[in-house]
Amino acid sequence: MNTQEIILVSRPTGKPTATNFSFENIELPMLKVGEVMVEGLYYSVDPYMRGRMNDAKSYVPPFQIGKPLEGSVVAKITASKHPDFKIDDLVTGRLPWRVQSVSDGKGLQKIDPGFAHPSYYLGILGMTGLTAYFGLVDICKPKAGETVVVSGAAGAVGVVVGQIAKIKGCKVIGIAGTDEKAALLKNEFGFDETINYKTTPDMAKAIAGCCSNGVDIYFDNVGGPISDAVISNINFHARIALCGQISLYNTTETPMGPRLQPMLLTRSVLMQGFIIGNYQLRFPEGLQQLTQWLKEGKLKFTETIIHGFDQLPAALLGLFEGENTGKMVVKA
């Protein structure tokens, strides 16, 4: 049986382009006992994938030249010789960027499309929601009345972080890159204040203006000068969760900036980098809480859905242009 896959043909220097990817037709092997055939329905594109395009040792191995990219996918079982899966089951798991794939079922989890839209299992009920939950709750430990700043606030993780901070009784300030995103955060997701960093000349002053009591918690998705501006307003005993640094992912030289340690020292600030894999043993706790908040209507979610398997590379590149609001997903 033939199918199509998207492979990495070259590693980007700086910003990736369409030329780093190639569409290939491949022949799938016959299904063996213990295997399933899956067809991708929704493909997750995430900022961390940029790191995997480099040939650098990191917490996930780099994508290999000549091999398909991979990521979280919601897929349908189209053939099964595996006792745990039958045709038309919906599953989520880490799969290659292929229209159809053969899998031994390891890491595939059945999902319930009756409870939430299938794509939600890539977002609010997947790594995105868990990242927001553990990063905020476990690292930042929000207390009612505290002031929380979220950068990349209209991104997949940011929009969930802000809402959880509101559930915890905090004042929440979101930083985003368009007036439309800022308005959505305020009107739809309950953020108290928003700042459009692209139209704000003095970010440090703007943040000070929104945060009359200083910044107790900073959930950082972007890094760079936006973070400098937030941290210049940081409070004694503040907590900073480093979740993403998307503004720096396409840099070709070591990015330079003000040294933050003197301020972190004198203000007794905690800065903690994390990846969601650190919390694997606690995923059930996180999913249970996120599910409950969704059911109670306390948590809302938003997605940017791009149509067509062939749009996967463009969707990934679009993340670095801020083309998404909420979770970026490609529907095959």
Place this chain on the structure above:
Amino acid sequence: MNTQEIILVSRPTGKPTATNFSFENIELPMLKVGEVMVEGLYYSVDPYMRGRMNDAKSYVPPFQIGKPLEGSVVAKITASKHPDFKIDDLVTGRLPWRVQSVSDGKGLQKIDPGFAHPSYYLGILGMTGLTAYFGLVDICKPKAGETVVVSGAAGAVGVVVGQIAKIKGCKVIGIAGTDEKAALLKNEFGFDETINYKTTPDMAKAIAGCCSNGVDIYFDNVGGPISDAVISNINFHARIALCGQISLYNTTETPMGPRLQPMLLTRSVLMQGFIIGNYQLRFPEGLQQLTQWLKEGKLKFTETIIHGFDQLPAALLGLFEGENTGKMVVKA
């Protein structure tokens, strides 16, 4: 009664000089009921005092122009109208830089010169020891077999941190600024490896050479490029305690350096700034442990003692030239 004090006459720009200080003769008031007269025996000089010379809001208020500097002092009671103190008692506390002072006794604690040399109550049995203890044990949580790097290792705090890390079963690498200090750390204080940063052209490579398993814990007393070099070797799930940034205290412009957040993120590193005041409620625990280790001979201490009250400003300035090994103390 007349005495002498050292006042701040001007705030330094960059490195402080002798001209920022002035010696004044003052008349002390008559002792009232509830007061004691104390004579300073040992005066502590500490890097954090540089911050108090600036007119900047911080965790301790700035020194005031025209007023005496102050710090931790070991003093002798020379007259008493206070029920808790009698003549010849030795006390430690926060006192002005005066030869003789009048105090209401608040914050003065009697010390036992029979157990340890009086000056030790400014060092290993004072803020210095407590800073090393809580910074390493509470923030860095050393585990046997881990690799610990200490910058400013021959300084008052560093020399204690390294020894506690050895007690905890770690491999300890100390960074210092002379071969003599490096040799002392290895021969006298049990550090496994040392690096003289002044004679090492490629610090990152030198640290990699000493730390074949990477750096699990970095106890930072200095900041700047030395810290960059250590952090470039940092391990997944490493802990960094920000205790001092002495290399940056005399800078007049915001110091710039490589942005560390991307690395802290992908390696899930914790960076925590702290000041010893955060641990006030746990001082008894820390002092008990330090005392026990001293008694057992597991912990040694070293001091640079400068003689003469009039040498206080020079001793403080000497900290920024690395003139001390271990705790810098002025004996009146």
